Amino acid sequence: MKLEFTEKNYNSFVLQNLNRQRKRKEYWDMALSVDHHVFFAHRNVLAAVSPLVRSLISSNDMKTTDELFITIDSSYLSPVTVDQLLDYFYSGKVVISEQNVEELLRGAQYFNTPRLRVHCNNFLIKSIRHANCLRYLFLAELFELKEVSDLAYSGIRDNFHYWASPEGSMHFMRCPPVIFGRLLRDENLHVLNEDQALSTLINWVYFRKEEREKYFKKFFNYINLNAVSNKTLVFASNKLVGMENTSSHAALIENVLMDRKQERPCSLLVYQRKGALLDSVVILGGQKAHGQFNDGVFAYIIQENLWMKLSDMPYRAAALSATSAGRYIYISGGTTEQISGLKTAWRYDMDDNSWTKLPDLPIGLVFHTMVTCGGTVYSVGGSIAPRRYVSNIYRYDERKEVWCLAGKMSIPMDGTAVITKGQHPLRAQPPAECGNQSAESEGQQDDHLSASLAQQLPLGCVPCYMLHWRQQGVCMWGYHHCQRCPNKGLHHQSKCLLAGPKDRRVEDPGSPTRGTGLSCLLSSQATLQDSSKDLNNILSGRISKCTIIHNLMREREEDGLLFPS
Known part of the structure; x- marks a missing residue:
């Protein structure tokens, strides 16, 4: 055996x-x-x-x-x-x-x-x-890792406006010539505008002037001078004085400046590269005046004062929430004809104009607030039923593809305004009750920020959402009056409330279609594919810096935020 x-x-x-x-x-x-x-x-x-x-x-x-x-x-x-x-x-x-x-x-x-x-x-x-x-x-x-190289290059290209900013330039100035030239040559480079591309080139050369001056002539050819403002052209001309063999480049700059004096002024937007970013307001979902739920995604191009349709959401809903992270917009929750609190979550790729289904939220939510902090997506507060508020703060784990409980607010609430600044903790601003505009927050409290916000709010009005602190100003879109408000005739009006420099103010775009329970994003740090037929590709794929407003309300047809059908 x-x-x-x-x-x-x-x-x-x-x-x-x-x-x-x-x-x-x-x-x-x-x-x-x-x-x-x-x-x-x-x-x-x-x-x-x-x-x-x-x-x-x-x-x-x-x-x-x-x-x-x-x-x-x-x-x-x-x-x-x-x-x-x-x-x-x-x-x-x-x-x-x-x-x-x-x-x-x-x-x-x-x-x-x-x-x-x-x-x-x-x-x-x-x-x-x-x-x-x-x-x-x-x-x-x-080490010749092609897949990593492609992903990393896309990450730098799509966030070039960050790497060229004072915050990111400390590391980016060490970028080797072969990579820097490839980026500057890329028509899809996500710069704020061509001014930023030219300024970054000059700063990069001056960072190691002796060894990089020889690259300036080649890289200068990648800049479209017609898209650069007069102020930056003058700055560049002065900087060229300190470089050798740049007389021809200075002459090109002078020619552009002289031509502008002789010709009728025109917008620099038409000369920008394809990947240049635009400031825009993005609106998602909502409920139309006759009660039908909406799935449209629209963008208002601030510089051009026009609307364009971007996409349709995978589902129709109001009282949903959204946030952006890089090239993506994340949406979740909301209410429909059948379900008052949805768990569903989706991600919209603004470059590819495509939607991806994400894992469901742990609970169905309406009037919650989504926000991006340090590159991570959070969902803050919300309601699971009328007057049943939650204090949960959920974090989306990209690697594990799951929503995790990240913490809780000190009090349950919905319609919360959440402020982020860099890598700092989240700051939550509860909606103001009628005659009470005190601010309570989880974590650190910015007294100056809260006070500035309260001064902008009409007495007894609930802010729909606070947009991000940008160039010393807060921009908000819409508010509604509560039931006890003395100004009952103005119930649920949507207004554009603004603080900060006048030249950054967003005016009412004025398209005559009304809605309620919208979710709205201001600018997005990523690009959006143009689906409008009348823009001649000028605006194709360019929208910058995104935060959220949502839960806009409407009572009468003549009131409410105006947005395209």
Whole structure:
């Protein structure tokens, strides 16, 4: 009789014991030396996973009694990384982080281990985000990781307005010429305008003037001077005085300035590159005057004073909420004819003009507030039924694709205005009751901001939403009066309330269709594909900087926010 028995996980058992022997320096026949640190190993194990070790053994005709010594430059691989690599060779397990991924890629390159390279590549793809895409692009170009390179480049291109701003330029000024030139040449580059592209080029050259001055002539040709304002052209002309061989470029600038003096002034918008951003107001969903729920997504182009239709939402609803993060608009919740509190959530890709279904919210919500903070999407407060308010704050985890409970407000409420500033905590502003406009918030309180808002509100009016703090001004669109308001004749009027410089004010666009329960975004830091027939592609794919207003109310047909049908 014969019976066969198989040990479970025997391969792991053997490798674990060999790894223990390595750490105890038992039966070793090779060693790796890094900066006075010596790591002992078994050449049979390393030869099985590394073609480098295998070739060293075969090319040197080593005998079984010979010992193999490898010296590694500490500037290329640190002792910590070599120790981690040996653990990976023996166990097949590796912990990758943003801090060690570059050295692990070097190790994979040095020992010629393609599987480790694949792990690093997958880590970079899954962990890429707004703040690290520039560094990831450097790594992708260095180690020839095409998929990572494409994702990282898109991240920089689509957020160029951030990298060129004072906040992001500290790191971006170190961008190598090959990447900087590729970006500046890209017609889809998301700049605020061509002024920003020219200013960034000059600042980039002056950051390392001696070594970068030679690139100016080539990169200057990527700038459309007809799209640059007179002020920036004069600034650029003055800067060229400090550079060599730039007389021809200065002459081009002078020609543009002279032509503008002789010709009738025209809008610079028509000369902007395709990816240049526009300030716009985006309206989603709502309920029409006759009660029908709406699924339209419209944008009001502030600079051109016109409306354009962008898309249709996957569902018709009012009292929903929305926020933007990069190229995406996130929407969730709302009410329909059948359901008073929806759990559904969707993401709209403004570049591709496409919708993606997201996991449902944990509970059905109306009059909640979605907001983006630090690149993460949150849902704050809301109602699950009339006068049944919630205090929950949910966070959407992109990696796990799930909504998580991030915290709770001190009091349950809906119609909450949420303010974000950079990476700071969320600040919640409850709707004002009739005759009571006190501000309560979760976390840090900005007294000046709350006071400035209260001064702009009509007495006893509930703000529909507060837009972001921009150029020392708060811009709000719409409010409604509560039942106890003394001005009953003005119930549910939608108005444009503004604070800040006059030249940044958004006036009533005036298209004669009315609605209620809308969700509205002001500008979006991403692009939107033009679906209008009459704009001649001038506005195609360009809308910038987005925050939210929502829950606009209407009682009489002659009142309410005006928006296109």
